Amino acid sequence: MSSTLLEEATRIARDFDFPAEQVQRGVAEYIKQSNEGLDKEHTTLSQIPTFVTAVPNGTEKGLYLAVDLGGTNFRVCSVQLHGDTTFNLTQSKIMIPRELMASGTSKDLFLFLARQIEAFLRIHHNEHFEAHQLRRREGHRDEYMFDLGFTFSFPVRQIGINSGTLIRWTKGFNIPDAVGHDVCALLQSAIDALELPVRVAALVNDTVGTLMARSYTSPGETGTFLGAIFGTGTNGAYVEKLENITKLKHLEGAHYDKSTGEMIINAEWGSFDNHMSVLPSTVFDHELDADSNNPGVQMFEKRVSGMFLGEILRRALLAMHNDSKLGLFKTSQTSKVSIPSDSLFYRQWGLDTSLLSQVEADSTKQMSDVKAALKDHLKIEHPSDEECKAVKILVHAIGKRAARLSAVPIAAILIHSRKIETCDMIDVGVDGSLVEFYPNFEGYMRDALREVPEVGPAGEKKVRIGISKDGSGVGAALIALVASKDK
Ligand code: ADP
Incomplete structure (x- = not known):
């Protein structure tokens, strides 16, 4: 049984691969959709002008x-x-x-x-x-x-x-x-x-607050270029040239300072590629979306952010549990594993994404943290080592895909703005439990950034990423300051 279990976990994990060539296609599509969003309303990427014109x-x-x-x-x-x-x-x-x-x-x-x-x-x-x-x-x-x-x-x-x-x-x-x-x-x-x-x-907007807070606190002369959130949801904001925000021309009565020639754009990138031309999909992504209260929207977010990764994992584990040939977490003559019927394992949205961080961080031979996480989160007791190994394989695949997907909007915005060619250092502020606590989230994101030819290893080295806390506190205060200077 055990080898089949691990073979099947490995096979499912492969469905979560997001190789370099798909990253590159994603970046090209993001650039296309982001330009549409700058040009007109009602596009997949909202690209909302924030009227914040200085960092x-x-x-x-x-x-x-x-x-x-x-x-x-x-x-x-x-x-x-x-x-x-x-x-x-x-x-x-x-x-x-x-x-x-x-x-x-x-x-x-x-x-x-x-x-x-x-x-x-x-x-x-x-x-x-x-x-x-x-x-x-x-x-x-x-x-x-x-x-x-x-x-x-x-x-x-x-x-x-x-x-x-x-x-x-x-x-x-x-x-x-x-x-x-x-x-x-x-x-x-x-x-x-x-x-x-x-x-x-x-x-x-909290993402703009993240960018502003990072720009105030980050070391060095250069202002922050991009703010990104990877928490319950995911979104990003970046500094755009006013001349590129062509839809501003149609906005009557808008008042803003034009002297910097720039404005922060709130991308609302959670809805990138809602029509699914480049996003990767497994049967579990598909089911999660179909059973959600907003099918067909926030498709990027549903593969990347904290609200969804736990549910993707739960669905994958449940499929292996319900498959009688695999019998994951099923008691038998040789296995003493137990799950009570009120376990969150059986409840939609019952698996919290923090479990993924705990499992991914476990480097013990006995997989004691995996066992503790399964017990604490899902009341699953006495899993076998093979079962724990299967969980690790799936967690790793889901977390890594999310981190590599996160590189898509970042690479696209860097390329579109020509920052890679024109700057020695590009500052990025990030916030959210996923990027803060999922082991090596930034590392996997950077691997994917390097695989985009227009960024490459030299471009990736120019990107400085720092955690930016409290966008809605200090970030909002800074926007109030910028606004009061505008008057
Ligand atoms: P918010 O985005 O709501 O302001 P957070 O940044 O804390 O707040 O994100 C909360 C999300 O992060 C939830 O979906 C939660 O499941 C997930 N989460 C909480 N702790 C962790 C963790 N240690 N590792 C990964 N995800 C986590």
Whole structure:
């Protein structure tokens, strides 16, 4: 039995191969789809203009506010930028009451958010707050003491650095009267109703925040060129020449600073190649997509990001479990393996991607970390060594394919921008648990970068990659700063 099990695991693993020639085809297709996205609306790659037209160099100074609405919590923070690439961040996190997320009015929700900002200011910046109240009483009613960056992780149609209309709610939010309205204006009205000294200066996407945060903190003279997230989802933002963003010409009423000749583009690359012309596919990818609540979209993300890799693995292991000839994790006369019926192994989305990192990191001969991970995550006890080996083979294949796929947008953006030819060093900021914790994720990504002839080993060496934490905190503060300088 055992040799068949390992042979089958190896055969399935081969289906996850993503060889150099496919990487190259992927890059060519990405360049094509990204150019379409710069030219017109409603393309697979959205290539959203962010109206952020400068990146920081680490000398920026001042005290800024940032808030983050994107899930179950609302985060408020203040960021003191010291002007020497360092900063201090103070933050609070508040759970959003369910009734405000799904049944109230937009006024109720935004007033709740403004009240949290007020509470934060009273606790952490009371001196400023009281000084401002005094000034107001003296008649200076239009003074703002804080510029605020608003990270709002829902689909918006942005028309300026501090305005964007909500297209639709996601992630359990449902307040119909907000749809079609400018979310910055909604927040500003609530802030004004409480007479807070705060101006909503910028609407922020978290990927752009990652790029900005990295650019402020990264060493050296060169600003950061690209920010990328490999966490629950995957996305990237990069600095584009204004003249290449041809669709900006059709945007009426947009106001932005043209002096730098550049603008950050939010690629929304999770939806790269939704029509599947170059992305690799196995039967497990296909089933995962068909059983998801959004079949046919986010096809790149479904092969790359943390939300999906665990489910791909679960489906592959389950197929081997259900195959009576293989009998993976099946008790028999020779095997004492056990899985209770309530194991997450049997539940869609039940396998967390952190298991892949634990398994891949295990270098022990007894595979003790693999065994511990199977027990902790899936209540699978006493697996045989062959079964653990089969898990390792599949994990390695799925993780490596994700990392090699991640090289596709990065290589494409480097080539399209001609950065490889024109720069000695290209700085890239990354964030997300997958890139941070999956062993050698960056190494596999770099292997694939070198296999693209226009990048090659010399180009790959020019790419400096650094972890950039807190895009929605310090990144949002920096965007508020850039926006306030624009005025
Ligand atoms: P988010 O993207 O939501 O801001 P993270 O960057 O922490 O947050 O990403 C969360 C995703 O990463 C989840 O899908 C989770 O399964 C996955 N994840 C968490 N820990 C790890 C890990 N150690 N290795 C790989 N993936 C992980």
